[in-house]
Each structure stands twice: as structure tokens, then as C-alpha cells.
Amino acid sequence: MLKTKTVHGVLWSFIEQLLRRGVSFLVTLLLARFLVPEDFGLLAMMAVFIAITNSLMDSGIKQALIRKKDASQVAFNTAFYTNLVFGIFAYALLFGVAPWVAEFYEEPRLTLLIRVLGVVVLINSFQLIQSAILSKELNFKTQLKASVPASVLSGILAIILAQQGAGVWALIAQMVVSSLLLSIILWYVQRWRPTLSYDFSIFKEMYLFGYKLFLANLLNIIVKNLYILVIAKVFSAGAAGLYFFANRIKELVVEQLVTAVQKVTYPALSTMQDDDVRLKAAYRKVLKLTTFILFPAVLMIAVLAEPIFLVLFPERWLPAVIYLQLMCIVALLYPLHSINLNILKVKGRTDVYLGISLFKKIVICVVLFFTYRYGIVAILCGQIAQSIFSYIPNGYYSSQLIKYRMKEQVLDILPGLLLSLAVCLVVYLLSQLLTLEPVWKLLLLLSMGSLTYILFSKLLNIEAYNMAEELFLQKFSTTKVYKRFMRRYG
Template sequence: MDRSIQSGLWAGGIKFSSRFLQILMLIILARLLVPRQFGLVGIALISLSATRNFSKIGLKSALVQRRDENVDKYLDTAWCLEALRGAVIFGVLFALAPTIAGVFDEPSATPLIRVIGLGPLLFGLRNPGIIYFRKDLEFHKEFVYKVSGGFVQFFVGVGYALVSPTVWALVFAYVSADVFRFGLSYFIHDYRPRPSFDSSIAKELIDYGKWITASSVLYFLYREGDDAFVGWFISATALGFYQYAYRIADTPSSEVSEVIASVSFPAFSKLQDKPAELRQTLLATTRVTGFVTIPMSLGIAIVAPSFVPVVLGSEWTRMIRPMQLLALYGLFHSITRNFGSIFKALDRPDILAKLAALRVACIAVLIWPAADLFGIEGVALVVVGVYAFPMLPLDVFVVSRLTQTAPMALVKEWFYPAIAAGIMLGILWQLRRMLEVGPLVELVVLIPSGIVVYTVNCLLFARYLSWRIEDDIRSIGRSLG
């Protein structure tokens, strides 16, 4: 357990450092570029994400899930498969770039799509030995690998924009990180792949990954299908607003939950034959996730009207309402994020695909009329509403059946942070109504006030009620020591 916590701390450092650099870059570039330029790059990134997700074969998950500590015999075949996949993605994007740009009625996106397509080509050729960083919970090594690429992305993006504030600043930022990580992967791990292919091993890996492929396709449709719809149905400028609102609203809570999920998957995989320990670990990860992400999501929703004009500028105020709605999506998304790790660890990745299919179907039915009536606010409302019902209750039901955990035991882990954050939200709402100051002072007052109120509530709940978060914090403290 202590090793998992230590790995979680390193994984947290990876995610927070990488995402902090990316968000800081986007905030700086928001002052130098216009929303339409973000929308054009958004079209290229949607195209890249679509080809990646539609061709994902789940090799990383298959290798991590293997009970074998040493998976060297799989690596050369996995490397060949990933290299082939990267080459195909690059070729498809290069050839279809004019067509994709035409679908969005933005021909200027064509060269952006082609250059960004270099990313998966380099990704496919990276050293497969780095899978051991995650499999063996050696996240301190993955920290170096991931965060150093984040620094390259930041300095290239900001540096280029200061010299030439064009859309290419964003494009070169993303590609430069891929180039750097490709080279670093061979420096940081001593495994050297060879072009050797074993069809039986490939079949074994792909057989596990087939449901990862299906869920990955569906994941793209419900996670980025709304982006593609906004860019096609409304405009590239609307896409810039919507994507930016989503990134800022969802990032803090989802990054925390992704850190926990990245550690919980290998931890759950090691406990797949120990159901009692698995249940306890599931409850602990659910408790810690809710404790951190619920106040973050609600806090983003309340400070959005002050944050956007102060930090991004007045031309971005169109994204305030979508940002507030998508903060709630970040809440629902984060508190169930580790459920996917359970499904994969117990060799049931098919559940991910089936749940994602239902989510996509619900969104597909509602998104067009909502966008037609309310624009990007309507799209955000559909995304939030579908996750709140029916997906959240269904996620709880399925994971509780699979792990033989009482559904109310999971819900209970969210109850205390939800009450504490709700009190925080009410106090901040009243405080905002009382203040008659500009957005900068309002922002400076609201954020620390929210932290203090939530912390006090949590201390009272942990001291006088049966909330075990104090034990988890002590465990983290012991691991730090």
C-alpha cells in the first residue's frame, strides 16, 4: 500500500507538472492568439485523436495487466505493432487532411493536420521498455520522461508565439514534445527493440486489447465527439471557446483522478486474486478522489466569472457559462475514473466499451437539438446531463456487482466531501453577492476563502463523524516520510 501511495505521489507530480506547464502555456497564448486560432488547432487535434483512438489496440494495458514481472518477450512484437500503427496514422492524416479540413469548412487547417500527424509516427517508434516504469510502479522514472517533454512544449510554444504570434506556435509546441520524448525514451531505458514479430504474441496482446479498441473508439466519440460537432455545426471560433472551457474546467479534477487511476490500475491488477483487499483499495481510492476533486470542480464553477476576464482576457468571456457547466462534468467524470481501472484489472475491458456505447447513444440523441437551441451551452448541458443520469448510477451499480461491494459503500465515500464542498459553495456564493469589487479582487478573495472553508469542514467531519479520510492522509504522510 505504501509503495502504491509513493507511486501515486510521483504520478501526481507527473500529471500536475505536465498539465500545469500546458495550462500555463495556453493561458499565455490566450493573450497572444485569438479564439479562432485555437479552434483551427482544435480541428487538427480532433483529427489526430480520432485516428489514434480508432486504431488503439490496448498494448500498454495488456502489458501492465500481465501477471509476469518480466515482459521482455512481448516488447519487440508490441514495438512493431505500435510502429506500424503510427505510420498508418501519419499516412491517413497526410492524405485526408484536405478532406477533413473541408468537412469543417476550414481549408487553412490542412497543413496543421499534416504536421501534427508526425506525433503518432514518433510515438510508435519510441522505446517500448518504458512500459516498465508503469508496470513496476517506478513513476519517478516516468516523471523525468513526461515532465521534461512538458518543459520543451512550453518553451517552444511560448517562445515561438512571442516571435510570431500565429497558430503555428501551438502546432510546433505539440510536435516538439513528441520529438523530444522519442529521443529521451532510448536514453532513459536500456532496452533496445528489434524488428522481430511473433504472431502468437501479437494475437495474445490484441485479443486482450480488442475491447480496449472498442472502448477507445467510443471514448473518443463521447469525450471529443462534442468538440467535433461544435466545430462542424457551429464554427471554428465556437470550437476554440468550447475546447478551452473544457480544458480549464475539467483539467484540475480529471488530472487528480487520472493520477489515482494510473496507480490504481497496476495496484488493482496485483490484487485481482485477493477480492477483500481489492474492495478496500477501491473504497480508499474512491474516498481520496472525492476528497480532492469534488471541491475543485465546484470551486471552478463559482470562480469562472472572475477567472476568465482576469486571466484570459475580455474576448474569452463567451466561455464562462460552458466552463461552469463543464466543471460539473469534471466532477462526475473524476469520481468514477478509477472504476475503469477495476474493469481492466479484472480482465473485463468489455464493460468499458459497453458503458461507453450507451453514453455515446444518449449524447447522439440529444446534442443536435440542444446545440440548435442553446449553442455551446446546450452541448455542455447534454454532456453533463448524460453523465449525471443514467451513467453515474449505472457505473456505481456495475462496479459494485463486479467487486461485490455494496453500492452505498461507494456513495458514502462521496457524501462527506460533497457536503463540505456544498457548504463552501454556499458561503462563496453569498460572499460574491456581498462584494462590490472588480473581478481581480474577487478572484483573490474567493479562492483562499474556499480553501479555508472546505478544510475546516473536512476537519470537523473527520473528527466527529465516521469519515476515514484522516487515515488516508496519515498514510500519505508516512509514505512521504
Template sequence: MAESLKEKTAKGLFWSGINNGAMQLLNLIFGIVTSRILNDTDYGMIGMLSIFSLIAASLQESGFTSALANKKEIRHEDYNAVFWFSSAISVTLYLILFFCAPLIADFYDNENLIPLARYAFLGFVISSLGISQNAYLFRNLMVKQKTIASISGLAVSGIVGIIMACLGCSYWSIATQSIVYISVLNICLWSFSPWRPTLKFSFKPLKGMVNFSAKLMITNIFNHINNNLFSIILGKYYSEKEVGQFNQANKWNYMGHSFISSMVGSVAQPMFNQVGSDQTRQQRVFRKMLRFTAFIAFPSMLGLSFIAPELITITITAKWLPSAHILQILAIGGAFIPITALYSNLIISKGKSNIFMWNTITLGILQLIAMLILSPYGLKNMLTVYVAINIGWLFVWHYFVFREIKLSLWAALKDVVPYAGIALLAIAAAYFITGHITDIYLLILTKITVTAILYGGLMWICGSETFKESLSYLLKKTGKK
């Protein structure tokens, strides 16, 4: 059983990495091209509205996708109730936001946001039409179909966004890109899902799902608030340019840590559920996952911080260089986000959604208070404290993990700190080795190569089992191909 679980986990991590990698690559390509054409003000205009769309999307979905997936027995009436409920909520929310657009514009002191908001918010209305279809594919493990749908949506919307940007449509091209993505995604979901809504419906099936789904909805809303906190505060107290520069940096940071979090998260919760109630085995499996996450996250995200100025300048030109300095700070915090995701997956696997929800809410409130207090002192100070709070909150997550599987803080630190230390040592050495290089292309290439060689070499010298197992599995997969 142990060997079976180990192999299943390795395969899950491998294929999840490939799927997420393809998605991130498309996002990266289209993002680079669009960023070269548009400016920080264009991205700032969209950034100031993103929080409203995300919260509305969470309210319309209301956690029912996971609730439908968790039902032991499911009927047409369940999907139908969710479909009509989501559609009704989305139309209601759109009408509210449509008439509130002038208030949003007054908050940011920008009248151009009124027509843009009313156009961009159409996205979550369209999105509601695919929630039940998405839940059907998710419940029936139709991963291939969901991947095709997502990639198709990214490809078509990316092309549309680039064409509109070239035609001088500025921030309208970004808004349209988002709407086209959702539309193509939904068309694909409807084509892959055999389920269809009917006009005869009842909301009674929702009663059995509300207790579970409501907690997820609240948690998702606070996660969106946490992730978009800076866009709101910068839009209010600074300008569209600062919002645009931050959003650009945050996009690169998100691509990095979400790739790792998604790869680990795709197998973590199912794996924890399969381990059973054996606390010793639970702890052993969790520590193995913790070491793997730290092994990947620290060199990747700290390395991203290290090469940020060169990466931003080469890919999206020097006009975005201020975002590189923001990215350097964000990426340090991003190194710890996959670890936080692993901790939260364990908590959820134990059925403790209350802990997950209140942890997220408390963190969000703490961050909001800190950012409001620090808003007069500049973006750099705000970012530094924001990252410090997120890293420090890991100790709170660990307390709850300790209560579940009795993993001591010292044991967790022994699993995490060596990888962080070795990554920092490799980066520090690469910094001094490459200090004399002036050509930007040679500099970034040398930084990456030297850091990777040093990190891998130090892993080998230190006898890291995680490194050797990962290398062995990759070589085996390559050999098979």
C-alpha cells in the first residue's frame, strides 16, 4: 500500500506539473506580449476593479462546485438547482454593481471606471452559466477535458487581447480578453458535459449543501480580499500607475507560487485522506510532502526574486522596471505560500473547514489593518510588513497541524530550514560570481545556471533524499519516453 501510494503521489505530481506548466506558459507568453504594448495605467484600471469581480464570482459560485463533488449521491435536480441559483445571483449582483459603478469611480476618483466597470462585470454573469458543467467535469474526474477547455480559452482570449492592444484599445483589451476567456471556457465546458439544465427546478437541494459550501464561499471571499488588498489601497491613496506596477509584479509572483501550490495541492488532500487515522503514518507522509514543497519552492521563488530586474527588463521592457523591485519583495513571501497551502490542505482533509475559514478571515483583517496604518509610509514598507505577516502566520497554521498530527515545530523547521538555507547560500554565491557581468542577457543566464548548479550540488553533497528521489523519478520518466 505504501509503495502504491508513493507511486500514485509521484505520478500525480508529475502530470499536475505538466498541466500547470502548460497553462502558465501560455499565460506568460500572452502576458509578455500584451505588457510590451500596454502601460501600467492600463493594468491599473483593471486592477482597481478586480476585487469586485472576484467577490461577485465567489458569491455566485457559493462553494457549490466542491459541494456537488462531495455529495455521495447526485441527481439532475442538484445540478439544476445550482445552475439556476448561480444564474439568478449573478444577474442580481451585476445589476447592483451596474448602478454602483459611479460610487466605485468616486471611491477611486476616476470617472473612466464607470463604463469600464459595467463592461468588465459582464464576465461573472457569463461565468455563472458554466458552474454546474464545471462541477460535473470536476466530480467525474474529467481532467483532460477541463485542461482542453482552459487552454482553448487562454489561446483564443490571448490572441484577441493582443489584437485589440495593437489596435490601441488600451485597458479595454484586457477587459475583453477576460470576457472572451470565460466565454470560450464555458462553450467548451458545455460541449464536454452531457448535463443540461431544465426550466423545471427547485432550490430545495441546496439546503443540504449550504452548510459546507457557505464556509468555502466566505473563505474564498477573504482570500480574494487578501490577494487584492494592495490594488484597493494603492488605487485609493496612490495612482493607477502604482496599481499597474504592483499588479504586474503580483502576476509574475502568482505564476511562480501557484504553479508549485497547484502541483502539490492536486495530490495533497486525496493523499492525506488515503493515509487513514494512523497518526505516525500521517506525520511521516506530511513531512515527506513538506520537504518536497520546500525543496521546490525556495530555490524557485527566491531565485525569481534574484533575477527579477533582468527578467522584467528582458521580457516586458524597462518601462516595467519598478515592478521588478516590487516582485523581489513579493517573491520572498511567495516562497512560503506553497507551504501554507500544504498546511491548509491537511486541515481541510481533517474536515476542519471552520479552522481554515477563521484562519483566513483573521489573517485578512490583520493585513487590512496593517496596510491602512502603513499606507502613508510608502509601498516598500507596506510590502515588507505584508510579507512578514504572511510568513509569520505559518506558525499559527503549524499550531493547528500540531493539534491534528502532533508534528512538533522543531521537526517542521528541520524539514524546511535546510532547503531555505541552501537556496540562499547558492544565490549569495551566484551574486558574487556574476557581479562583474554587465550584459543583461549573459547576466540572467549566468545567474540561473550558477544558482541551479550550486543548489543541485549542495543537495547532493548534503545527501538530500528528496533531491535524489525526485531526480531518480524524472530520469526514469525520461528513460521511458
């Protein structure tokens, strides 16, 4: 029952991420017509510092709260006030270092930009508990109802500002207003309210669990954004903007699905942390379904990147095509990384989680050191090699903890990967032969590729397809459309 609930949760969380990032993508699509790569480059320069202070504000408390069984009102209060204090401290720190960041990049505008954008850290500290409670309950449908309106309204504001020539301020307004609206809506739909109580023993328990996740997450943020730091410093804000823009498009599919998996599998599977057999079975099911959806999506984006850019964006963004294609190759291993790391958290091995994170970050830094002088394409090729190599420790510890060996994991994802490669190879060959207008070529190839993948998944009886079909039919059978149809014709 829990396995089914978990997969349903993944789907709802995926839909939430899809709609939210889908709205974000549409907004980005429109903003790209009014903004230049340098505007996105300025935002990219600030992103690492905002992400670090957000992580400091959280400090792993949210994850500890989700994992905590039978959390009391006092536990929620303790987490809430802790996040609030940490949020104030994080913003004060960000406010103070803003001039140094501007000096580092030799970009004076960054001082004010960072101080204004940093307000999102304070805002986010007010909604972490509501989000944690909904995650504990696997209530991602409610989170969907909160996040989509926030994304839509903030996006509309950003487009209006961009049309009026606001430049990078349009992007900042979008992020601040989105965080504010999301917090307000979450407080409305999730009725938990803080009371005046605090327990230092609960804080100590949560912090001892969470600080290792915080350190691992901090390292992950720094190293993940290290590419932007280097590109912006060594090359230019425009080059950083192109890289950042390509990464945003990749995130539309990749990050939302991986985030959905992490958000759902962690709270759901924490309840079976002492049953390795059930834990392994549930993870296998989630891994198969996740990669079945992800593989064709990212490979199709890689193959059709050029017509996508020709149809959707002004010509000034075309240099980002090759960046997007290489990023999609890197993304193929994301589900394996995220699921194996979730296993460590579920089993309470945050020490191993931190150790693996340290190892991976060292590898990233070494690879980046040897590739940055050869250009951005070389940096991305290094990311591909690093992602493959870093999977080894991830998979090894999963095999030790729940006997889910790397060989089994590879065999579980192989059917979807091979079929995706075959379909996308055909799509690529057709894209080279067809001489249609870019928009018609894109629509035709996307339709053909998607239908072919679904058809052959059905014919080859791929297990992940059968799971997806069963879940879809279960969901559809409960819809009002289906019920009205059955009343009329059934």
C-alpha cells in the first residue's frame, strides 16, 4: 500500500514541479525576448549566495522534522523558531558580504541586487514548517495548489516589468514575489500555527541529525554553483547568462522530476526504514518509473535542442544550444544519484552521506581545475565524466545497506535507456533529413518520438510502462470526466 502511495506521491509532486517549472519556463520564454544574456548572468552570480543562505536558514531542520516519528506541537514550534532565528542571521550575513561579492565580480550593481533578493531567505523561513507537514503527510496535491498561483502571478509581474525595461530587476521581483505569495498561500491551506514553546533537547536532536545534511547540502550548493562562479569570473556575465539559461531549460524536466522523487521517497520510505526488503522493493519501483519518464525526455531535448531554440528564443540565445545538449547527458544519472543518497538519509547514515558528498565535491573541483581553461564545452564534458565516476560510492553504500547492488540498479534502468536511445537516434536522423520550417519540424519530431516510445514500451511489455499505465488508469477512473462518461454511455 505504501509503495503505491509513494509512487502516487511522486506523480503528484512531479505534476507540482512540472506546472510550477512549466509556468517558470513560459515566463522565461517571454522574458528572453526582452532581456539579454547579461541580465541572466547577473542573476546567476547571485544565485549561489542566495542558495547558501537559504541552506543556512534551513540547516537540515526540515529534513529532521520530516524523519521524526510522531512529531509533537513542541517539536514543530522548536523547528519554526529555530528556522526564524537562523533566517534572520543568514540575511544579516548576506547583507554584510554583498559589497565583497560585487568587488569579486567587479560589478558594483550586485551590492543592492543581492540585498534586495536576499529578502527571500527571510520569507522562506516562515513557510518551512507548513511545507514539512504537507511533505510528512505526502500531501503534494495541496502544495501544488499553493505553488502554481504563486508562480503564475509573480511571472506576470516579471513580464510586465521586463517590457518596461526593468532588466535584471524583473527577475528579482519574480523571485521575491513568488516566495511571498507561496508563504501566504501555504499558511492559508495548512492550518498549523506556532505557539509559545521551545524544547532545547528536541532542537539538539534535530540539529545533530540535520547539521550533517546541511554541511553536505552546503557543499553541494557551492560546488554546483562553482561552474557559474568560474564562468562569470573567467569569461563574462554574458557567458554565465547563456550557461544559466541552458541550465534553466534542462531543469524544466530534470530537476522537477528528481526533486519530486526526493521530496516523496524520503518521508514515505522513512516509515519503513527498519524493513530492508520492503525498502528495496519500493526503491526499485520508484527508480524504474522515474528513469522511464526521464530518459526519453532529456534525450529528446538534447536531440532537438537546436530547433527548440530556433522556434522559442531570439537568435542571441543560440550559443546555449551545445550547453543544453551536454547538460542533458549529465542529467541521465541524476535519478541514480538522488535515490541512492535518499537511502542513506532514510537509514540515518548522514555521516556516510556527508562523506560521499565531500568525495564528489573533491572530484568536481579537480575536474573543473583541469577543464576551465579550455572553455565552457570542456567544463561540461568534465561534468559528464565526473557524474559517471561519482555514482560508484553512491551505489556501493546502497548495496551494503539494503542489498540493492549497482548491477541490479543498472539492469532495472536498462530497458528504458536502450529504448530511449533507439527512439532518439531515429528522431535525430529524421531531423537531419527533413527540410520543414523549424516549428513544424519540432512538432512533428516530438509527436513521432513520444508516440513511438509509448508504442514500443507497450509492445515490449516494459515493466515501468505497465506501472505508469496502471497508475494513470487508476487516477483517470476517479475523475469527474470519466464518471460522467460512464453514467452516460456505460
